[in-house]
Amino acid sequence: MKSELSRRGLVVGAVGGVAVVGLGVSAVVASVRSGDVARAILHRVVGPFRMADTHLDAVIYVFERREPLPNGWKGALLRLAEAIPGGVAALAKAPGPGKRHEEIERGLLTTFMMTTNYLEEGGVPAAEIVFTGVRDACSSPFAVLTPP
Amino acid sequence: MALETDPARLAGEHFDVVIVGTGFGSAFFLHRLLRENGGRILVLEWGQRHDHQWQMENEANSALPHQDTYRSQNPKPWNYTIGFGGGTNCWFAQTPRFHPSDFRLKSLYGVGADWPISYDDLEPYYGQAESIMSVSGDPDMAAVMPRSTPFPQPAHHPTTPDRAMKAARPSEHFIMPTARARVAANGRGACCASLRCQLCPADAKFTINNGMTDIFDDPRVTLVLGAQVRTLEADASSVSSAVFDLDGKDVAVTGDLFVLGANAIQSPAILKRSAMDGPLVGRGLHESYGTYVEAMLDGMDNFDGSTITTGLNFGLYDGAFRSDYGAALVYFENRWTHGLRAERGRHRQILPMMIVTEELVNDDDRVEIDEDGVARVHYGGPSSYTKKGQSEALAKLPKLLEPLPVEDIQFRRERPTESHLQGTLRMGADPASSVIDADMIHHRYRNLVVVGSSTFTTCSCANPSLTVAALSMRAADRLASRSRA
Numbered sequence: 001m002k003s004e005l006s007r008r009g010l011v012v013g014a015v016g017g018v019a020v021v022g023l024g025v026s027a028v029v030a031s032v033r034s035g036d037v038a039r040a041i042l043h044r045v046v047g048p049f050r051m052a053d054t055h056l057d058a059v060i061y062v063f064e065r066r067e068p069l070p071n072g073w074k075g076a077l078l079r080l081a082e083a084i085p086g087g088v089a090a091l092a093k094a095p096g097p098g099k100r101h102e103e104i105e106r107g108l109l110t111t112f113m114m115t116t117n118y119l120e121e122g123g124v125p126a127a128e129i130v131f132t133g134v135r136d137a138c139s140s141p142f143a144v145l146t147p148p
Numbered sequence: 149m150a151l152e153t154d155p156a157r158l159a160g161e162h163f164d165v166v167i168v169g170t171g172f173g174s175a176f177f178l179h180r181l182l183r184e185n186g187g188r189i190l191v192l193e194w195g196q197r198h199d200h201q202w203q204m205e206n207e208a209n210s211a212l213p214h215q216d217t218y219r220s221q222n223p224k225p226w227n228y229t230i231g232f233g234g235g236t237n238c239w240f241a242q243t244p245r246f247h248p249s250d251f252r253l254k255s256l257y258g259v260g261a262d263w264p265i266s267y268d269d270l271e272p273y274y275g276q277a278e279s280i281m282s283v284s285g286d287p288d289m290a291a292v293m294p295r296s297t298p299f300p301q302p303a304h305h306p307t308t309p310d311r312a313m314k315a316a317r318p319s320e321h322f323i324m325p326t327a328r329a330r331v332a333a334n335g336r337g338a339c340c341a342s343l344r345c346q347l348c349p350a351d352a353k354f355t356i357n358n359g360m361t362d363i364f365d366d367p368r369v370t371l372v373l374g375a376q377v378r379t380l381e382a383d384a385s386s387v388s389s390a391v392f393d394l395d396g397k398d399v400a401v402t403g404d405l406f407v408l409g410a411n412a413i414q415s416p417a418i419l420k421r422s423a424m425d426g427p428l429v430g431r432g433l434h435e436s437y438g439t440y441v442e443a444m445l446d447g448m449d450n451f452d453g454s455t456i457t458t459g460l461n462f463g464l465y466d467g468a469f470r471s472d473y474g475a476a477l478v479y480f481e482n483r484w485t486h487g488l489r490a491e492r493g494r495h496r497q498i499l500p501m502m503i504v505t506e507e508l509v510n511d512d513d514r515v516e517i518d519e520d521g522v523a524r525v526h527y528g529g530p531s532s533y534t535k536k537g538q539s540e541a542l543a544k545l546p547k548l549l550e551p552l553p554v555e556d557i558q559f560r561r562e563r564p565t566e567s568h569l570q571g572t573l574r575m576g577a578d579p580a581s582s583v584i585d586a587d588m589i590h591h592r593y594r595n596l597v598v599v600g601s602s603t604f605t606t607c608s609c610a611n612p613s614l615t616v617a618a619l620s621m622r623a624a625d626r627l628a629s630r631s632r633a
Contacts, residue, residue, distance in 0.1 A: 045490045106487025109495065113488060136342065137349035142451035142496060143341035143482070148302040148330060 035060050037075050040082035041105045042112055049118065051129040058131040063111040069104065078104070114139065149361065150370050155397040158372065163190040166390050166403035168377050168418070170364075171234020173599030174409035175356050176277060176617040179363050180624035184631070186368050190401060192375040192392055194410070195231030200351045200358065207347065209237040218413050219518060220525035227567035228411050232373060233356030235411070235613060238567070240345040241327040241353035242457060243283050243614040244477075245274050245293045249466050250506075250608040257470040259533070260508055263605040264577040264586035270618050271296060273625070277617035278325075281354040282333045285325035288318060292462055301330045304339070305454035307482050309445070309499050309552055313459060316551030320463040324479070327354035327614075328455050334359055339455045343483045375399075378521070379422040380406060386595045387424075405595050405627075409620075412569040412602035416515045417523035419573070424593065428583050430515040432571040433527065434607050437474075437534040438504040438563035441542065442486055446553040449496040453482035457502075463548045464541050465609070474505035474537025477609040478548065486560055499552065503545075504566060505537035507607040515572050568612050570601040587630075588623040597623055 038060045043049070060069070070078060078101060081087035092098040113119060115134055119141050121127035138145075152158055164187025167174050178191065195212050203209055210231035217230055229237045248267035253260035275297035278285070285299035303323040306314065313321040328339035329352045336359065339352040351358055364371050375392040381400075382388060389402045408415050416430035453459075459480025466475060479502040488495040508531050518524045545557055576582025579591040588603055590596040599620045601612045608615075 045492055047492050102490065103487070105490045109490055110484055110487040113495070136344070138340035138342055140341040140343055140451060140483070142449075143454055144305050144452045145338075145340055145454050146305065147338075148305075 035069075037069055037078045037082070037104075038063070038108055040079060041108055044082060044088070045105055045109050046112060046118070047123065048125040049123075049129050050125070050127065051116070055116070055129065055131040059112050059115055060108075062115055062134060063108055067104075067107060070100075114141070149364050150367065152370050152372050153374075153394075155394045155399045158190075158394070158401060159399050160401070161190075162402045163188050163370075164403065165189045165405045165407065166401060167191045167407040167409065168390070168415075169193065169234055169409035169411070169600070170232050170356060170371075171229075171236060171409060171411065171600065172613050172616040173601070173603075173620050174234070174407060175236075175360055175363065176280070176620035177407055177409065177597070177599050177624045178369070179280065179360065180621045180628070182363055182366055182368065184624075184628045187404075189366075189369045190403070191364065191369060191371045192377055192390065193232050193371065193373050194376045194414075195229070196373050197232035197357075198237075200355075203237065203347055204349060209346065218417075218515075218523040218525055220527065222525065222527040222529070224527055224529075225565045226413060226525060226569045227565055228413070228569060232371075236355040237357070238346050239353070239613055240456065240611075241281075241613075242479075242611040243278065243281065243285075243325045243327050244460060244610040245325075245618075246270075246608045246610050246615050247292065247462070247465060247475075248294075249470075250606065250610070253470070253606050257468065259471060260606040261574075261576065261581065264575055264582075265622075267293070270615070270622060273618035273621040274614065276621050277614055281327040281359065281614075281617070282329060282336070283325055283327050283354075283614070284330035286323035288314075289322045289325065291319050292322075292465075299325065301333065304328075304330050304458055305452075307450050307453040307458050307480065308448055309450055310453065310459040310480055312448070312551050313461065313480070313549075317461070317463060321459060321461045324455070324457045324460045325614075326455060326457070328352050329354075330454070341453070341455055341482065343456050345456055377410070377418055380408075380418065380424060380596070382422065382424055382593055382596075385592060387593050405597065407597045407599060408573075409599040411600055412572045413515050413523045413525065415598065415600060415602045416572040417517050417521075420515075420517045421521050426583065426592070428511070428574065428581070430572050431511040431513075432509040432574055433513045433515055433525065433569065434507050434509050434571045435566050435568040436504045436507055436607055436609050437530045437538065438502050438566050439538055439542075440485060440560035440563060441501045441503055441545065441557060442560055443499040443501065443545075443549055443552065443557050444489070444555040445497040445499055446555045447497065448553050450499050451482055451484065451496050456481070456483050458482045461548065464544055469540070470506075472533075472536070473540055474507065474534045475609050476503050476505045476537055476541035478503055478541070478545075499549075499554075500560075502563065503538060503541045504609045505534045505541065506609045507531060507534040509571050509574070509606060568601065570604040570607060570612060573598045573602040575603045575605050587626040588619065589627075597627065599623060 081091040209229045251263040284301035286303040461478040464476040481500040485500040573583040
């Protein structure tokens, strides 16, 4: 049977649909917190690790003291890029957001490595990673300081 | 330390020597001066003394923000410390000597100017300054910068990329010379790669505070903190007195010899406030021009060196091209300036670098004073000579880095400043093109010695502080020889 829709009905339906989708997207966007983005990025670039939320929140807090993570629409975009296959690669090709995304992922990674026991645990996925704080002195974990 | 704080006790006093400033230029001059009789010496410092603990607790080198001490129509920052020890507080303690060609730019390449002294003239004083600062360095550098004395401290531990570069290019790539101690010495701890040199938590870099306070303890020396020199008073050929503000009071002292070592912005401002102006006073403010570049490495980890910057590469430094564009120094970094690499398992496979190019001196870039007598900087931006030096260096970088497994080289960004203000009271043989002579004495005011990076004739790529120290020691030595004669 051929369905017949009036022009008015089409318009009403379209507007309603957009409104529903819009409300849904808005709800999703509003629910994306900067911490979610950080977690997604860290799990991708570091690999699997075990860490209590409170400790990971401390890492994110240290990072955000210097550079707030995006939230709202920008945060949702980053979260989406992390969630879908090929999303990060696609984002990297966009000059502005791609550069910003790279700065965030490198900054987060660095903060994670410098403020946790991850390197001491040797990257073993089963190890419990904890926040150890910001080290002011002798802060490079990679430096070779053997006397000459 | 003989501190004087009472304006009434200073007013009208006469001193054999009056020194303005306590940074590299003034302190190293004083150090050498005290080997002679020296007489009664007054040292005037605008800022206060902030020891290491104060600086760490306050996350600052001085309570007096330097950006409040000058004005500029250009957003480019000019960094310095107003405080006891001057630039020794905020410096990163990189101590390359200038290249011998730097002193002969005009003769060799037809640009810029020749210094009135040569590398050989300065060489013994480089050694003395390195000894005082207990500089760590790579003996192989003598191939480029000949030396009569060994480095006081052994070289820092190089990174893996440094070792590969040095093995492949032994006459171009060296371990960074630095006054960040390799081994604990003279009360300073060894550098432990804290990677924040402006406020070193280990107090491992040389500063006046940790390595030279003894000269200010000398009974011949009176130090006045919080003394902003307003003017010098002079007749046609000599300076007679200095007028400074202390606790809101103008104080005048007389002297036989005056040593001006504020910095390349404040020293010319003092002369201009004093009506001791001349066509070149304040002209030629400059510094080298830097950028950040990063190489992605394939399978080679970085950051296993023992200090913040471990490698210095001279592969793009000298040659006939300097007629056309600037020399470049490439600094190999042992810090993750742009963060660790994000690819899983390859976090250390990056090589951050700084490329620093020489600049030609432009008299239009200058220091004036405004209606309040405050230094005002006029700066037009980096020249095409230095910018071309950067673009050529970037183009040549793949070849220079051939010994390394480089996947990709990425330009990161310009550096806003090298924090090396220079050139506003230049040294030269001809009074028509310079302010001071080869002995750093003012061409006109023959009892006025100028020290510091304001005296630089041209702009080397290399960091200036060691050269400032060596020039000051030479100037004091020349003065002593002259007095003895």
